[in-house]
Amino acid sequence: xxxxxxxxxxxxxxxxxxxxxxxxEGTVKAVDKVSLxxxxxxxxxxxxxxxxxxxxxxxxxxxxxxEPGRIVGGKILFEGQDLLRISEAEMRKIRGDRxxxxxxxxxxxxxxxxxxxxxVGEAIKLHQNVQKQAVEGKVCDILAKVGIPSAKERMKxxxxxxxxxxxxxxxxxxxxxCSPKLLIADEPTTNLDVxxxxxxxxxxxxxxxxxxxxxxxxxxxxxxMSELCDRIVVMYSGKVVESGDLSTIFRNPxxxxxxxxxxxxxSINIERERLHVIPGDVPGLIKPPLGCRFHxxxxxxxxxxxxxxxxxxxxxxxxxxxxxxxx
Amino acid sequence: xxxQLRRTPEKKKEKVHRPSRATRIFVVWRKLRxxxxxxxxxxxxxxxxxxxxxxPVIAPYGLLPSGSPVEPPSMEHVFGTDVTGRDMLSLxxxxxxxxxxxxxxxxxxxxxxxxxxxxxAGYFGGIIDEILMRITDVFFSLPILMMLLVAVSxxxxxxxxxxxxxxxxxxxxFMARVVRSGYLSLRExxxxxxxxxxxxxxxxxxxxxxxxxILSVIIVLATMDIPxxxxxxxxxxxxxxxxxxxxSWGILLENGFPHMRTSWWVITFPGLALLITSLGFNLxxxxxxxxxxxxxxx
Numbered sequence: 001x002x003x004x005x006x007x008x009x010x011x012x013x014x015x016x017x018x019x020x021x022x023x024x025e026g027t028v029k030a031v032d033k034v035s036l037x038x039x040x041x042x043x044x045x046x047x048x049x050x051x052x053x054x055x056x057x058x059x060x061x062x063x064x065x066x067e068p069g070r071i072v073g074g075k076i077l078f079e080g081q082d083l084l085r086i087s088e089a090e091m092r093k094i095r096g097d098r099x100x101x102x103x104x105x106x107x108x109x110x111x112x113x114x115x116x117x118x119x120v121g122e123a124i125k126l127h128q129n130v131q132k133q134a135v136e137g138k139v140c141d142i143l144a145k146v147g148i149p150s151a152k153e154r155m156k157x158x159x160x161x162x163x164x165x166x167x168x169x170x171x172x173x174x175x176x177x178c179s180p181k182l183l184i185a186d187e188p189t190t191n192l193d194v195x196x197x198x199x200x201x202x203x204x205x206x207x208x209x210x211x212x213x214x215x216x217x218x219x220x221x222x223x224x225m226s227e228l229c230d231r232i233v234v235m236y237s238g239k240v241v242e243s244g245d246l247s248t249i250f251r252n253p254x255x256x257x258x259x260x261x262x263x264x265x266x267s268i269n270i271e272r273e274r275l276h277v278i279p280g281d282v283p284g285l286i287k288p289p290l291g292c293r294f295h296x297x298x299x300x301x302x303x304x305x306x307x308x309x310x311x312x313x314x315x316x317x318x319x320x321x322x323x324x325x326x327x
Numbered sequence: 328x329x330x331q332l333r334r335t336p337e338k339k340k341e342k343v344h345r346p347s348r349a350t351r352i353f354v355v356w357r358k359l360r361x362x363x364x365x366x367x368x369x370x371x372x373x374x375x376x377x378x379x380x381x382x383p384v385i386a387p388y389g390l391l392p393s394g395s396p397v398e399p400p401s402m403e404h405v406f407g408t409d410v411t412g413r414d415m416l417s418l419x420x421x422x423x424x425x426x427x428x429x430x431x432x433x434x435x436x437x438x439x440x441x442x443x444x445x446x447x448a449g450y451f452g453g454i455i456d457e458i459l460m461r462i463t464d465v466f467f468s469l470p471i472l473m474m475l476l477v478a479v480s481x482x483x484x485x486x487x488x489x490x491x492x493x494x495x496x497x498x499x500x501f502m503a504r505v506v507r508s509g510y511l512s513l514r515e516x517x518x519x520x521x522x523x524x525x526x527x528x529x530x531x532x533x534x535x536x537x538x539x540x541i542l543s544v545i546i547v548l549a550t551m552d553i554p555x556x557x558x559x560x561x562x563x564x565x566x567x568x569x570x571x572x573x574x575s576w577g578i579l580l581e582n583g584f585p586h587m588r589t590s591w592w593v594i595t596f597p598g599l600a601l602l603i604t605s606l607g608f609n610l611x612x613x614x615x616x617x618x619x620x621x622x623x624x625x
Binding site (some may be wrong): 062064067092093094095096097100101103104105108109110111112113114122123126127171174 | 522523528539
């Protein structure tokens with residue numbers, strides 16, 4: 001697998017980011033001291049089970065965490081600017097223009113009462129000072145770029161006249177319409193057919209080259225991740241447990257959770273009677289287990305794991321793990 | 328994943344066979360046309376509006392006495408004449424102007440307040456919602472007719488516009504509740520989130536992205552509220568709290584009431600006009616509810 005050369009200047013960096021949900025039953029620490037960085041033109045993947053806080057990271061970056069959630073601490077540095085310290089109006093200027101997002105449900109991400117072309121033009125209208133006719137031209141161009149056939153006519157269609165894959169293409173067009181520096185894709189292929197998934201991933205790969213954007217890809221599917229990402233961050237229960245280059249994570253996973261995740265991928269090469277499963281469930285985040293949060297499900301659990309929370313350490317260059325096995 | 332599955336979308340220009348471009352309004356019209364009652368309602372509404380607009384042109388006489396007092400219906404005065412010798416048909420026609428104007432103007436006020444409050448309460452939620460909805464509850468619990476009487480009698484000069492204003496200001500709570508519930512559920516939609524992620528402001532999302540999605544409910548509600556306003560105005564006027572200078576149907580009823588036993592036509596025709604108009608708006612509203620609802624199939 002080739003690794004794209006990247007500059008060392010991170011375009012986005014989170015520092016001890018903490019986003020909590022304040023429920024009546026208690027506080028859910030959905031994102032607990034997460035530090036990660038995305039370099040210029042790099043594609044970073046965040047992998048984890050449902051409820052591990054990966055989507056909350058994405059929403060926190062755009063400051064779109066829903067009630068009763070709140071970002072309680074940390075820093076989000078985007079191009080050197082702390083996004084948590086700027087006003088809502090300044091944040092709006094960044095959303096859609098410099099950071100854009102693609103969502104999980106393409107068909108419900110489009111407003112049923114407007115034509116696709118009209119909606120794709122929204123970001124252009126919001127962020128760029130262009131004439132009405134020019135917006136239409138731009139929308140048509142970008143829809144053609146994401147592979148909508150006869151874009152000029154189909155932009156006048158309503159979302160229900162589009163297939164799921166086409167809706168996702170339109171969403172990507174909308175996100176890219178202002179040439180953002182960072183594209184956040186929250187499970188962009190989860191609700192699509194496998195063949196359409198492949199097409200969308202191909203499209204994202206091609207567009208990444210064309211637009212020179214960094215990508216933050218959220219997902220649970222290592223297969224999807226391996227198609228697009230340069231680096232992988234594995235999250236478990238609101239915390240980063242391992243991060244490293246794609247090839248490092250695949251060939252030399254260190255954390256027992258990452259290993260288990262990789263073993264649970266179905267493979268056509270290896271004969272196996274049953275697919276490997278990780279026993280247990282993601283722990284409730286209101287009262288997470290003491291010590292290492294993965295210890296109740298871990299194969300290599302030690303006495304110490306139940307008491308000490310492992311800090312994240314670098315085991316080799318660019319490969320960090322939070323596990324007591326390597327301390 | 329198998330690389331054979333990959334195929335970038337074909338670039339060749341394909342011929343798209345598309346059905347005739349039925350716009351939303353056309354679809355609604357097609358559904359509306361199926362219901363005889365709705366069409367009857369639409370006909371009444373259009374007819375009454377036309378009469379109201381064209382009253383000065385089509386009314387056989389003006390608003391001045393044109394015959395002897397209390398003449399029964401005849402070829403000259405189809406609806407008879409009133410106590411001062413004015414032509415009833417002309418009076419009813421001019422009355423339509425007032426009534427239709429009252430209905431539409433009061434509904435516009437109701438819409439502005441109701442949508443405004445419902446939208447803000449439903450979209451922002453939390454403490455804002457709580458405060459606005461408790462205010463709404465207070466307005467909702469007031470006996471409307473009595474409040475109208477009290478409010479109208481506070482004005483020394485009762486013009487038709489003060490009556491409209493008072494009705495609009497007192498009648499918005501139901502609209503606000505309906506609008507709020509719409510916003511409450513639609514604000515959770517992914518397309519709202521997507522709009523936010525594109526950098527749209529709260530106001531833009533409320534007015535541009537969500538409002539069109541609940542417009543059909545609002546249209547139906549507004550259509551069905553118009554007859555209420557017309558009836559309230561007539562009631563107020565009949566009870567002597569109206570604008571004595573206007574020639575609304577309520578005034579005609581009030582003036583004709585003492586002569587009801589001897590000359591039936593002085594109150595029957597304005598009464599019928601009131602009944603038919605209110606029926607028309609209600610039928611149209613009912614039909615629109617079905618026609619605008621995408622769940623009700625053609």
